[in-house]
Amino acid sequence: MGSPLPGDVSRGDSAGYVVPGAYTVCTIDVTPDVMKTEGPSRRSLLDCLEMAAPADSDYTPHQVAELLATRADVQLIDVRQAYEHEAGRIAGDRLIQLMELVAQAETIDRDRPIVFYCRTGSRSAMATEAFRGAGFDAYNLAGGLVQWEATGLPLEPADGYVAA
16 A cells, blocks of 8 residues: 655656555656656556555545536546446446546546546546646545445446456
């Protein structure tokens, strides 16, 4: 499990996490057209994200379901891979794969709240922190789609499942 870096280590509009033992810093810059990993151990961004700590801006599955039912302005963004999205997803979402977020950032409405989600909440936690740092009203689905399904909330399609 990683921990957020102090503000002086993250640069600009990015969020960074240190992975204990590896001391790798992972960042997502929402403003420039780059997504990168830095540090002595150059691991893939997805490897680092899977170990990231959840943000303080998490919503439970029930809170997200309530938001989606009561607020038409919420942007629900799935940051998983296309095959994961096809297997099962939350109704009304938009797929923007994590590695495409920077390129697609300008298509996300800064004036509307965003809820990011992924399989377990790790990748979406990184996206949430990066977008919050860039001034967006962003939140993470705690526990991701795994927790959403475990809570008994519906997936699309009707026979949808959480892909591994």
